[in-house]
Amino acid sequence: MIMDGLYYLAGLMLIAGALFSLVAALGILRLPDFYSRMHAASKAGAVGSGLALLAIALVSFDAAVILRALLGIVFFMLTAPISAHLFARAAYIAGYRPAGGFALDEMNERPDAN
Template sequence: MITDLIAGLFMIAGTFLMFLAGLGLLRMPDLLMRMHATTKAGAMGIGLVMIGVALHFLEAGVTARVLIIVLFVMLTAPVAAHTIGRAGYFVGVPLWEGMLKDELKGRYDAETHTLASPPEHQNKEP
């Protein structure tokens, strides 16, 4: 009885986080911010829903599958978001006008598709 209540709370919290991920996808102004919103909230939401599933069933087989699913999502979502964000930047998807800093500007060579290292004076601490 109490296990079902806790499982339900995990599922509701996960659903709320996935709703926030969808809302962030619609409301954020550029690709990089959309990727951030969907990756963070979506991965955490899926994790919480899966924990709720494991608590609801309380079986070793289901729990093992849940752990594998959560591990897979936590490992692949940030890598996929980074790759898509990097591809969007290099293709020329416009950034938000309010962006304060673009550390890659001027360092990417579109002809050779290489990224130059920052100048040495930027790497040294004051």
């Protein structure tokens, strides 16, 4: 009976992970600029992948698979925000500006240029 509950919970995690991945894909398609798209892909994509890996770890009874899944989650959660930040900084330096414009541009080196 407990095993059935674990399988149902893993199924719900897989569905939630798939929904987060769908939101990330829709964000990439629908959002207006590079920065918004990158934010959707890095945050929702990492959470969706993390939930799928957690579901795998939950139903697996092999310690090696569980360890790899948990290490994969840690890897996603550590690398997604850092890589998104570096991509955003590189895009800004290359000249890509946000679509809507912002009242405050903290990366602008000349504060009087706004």
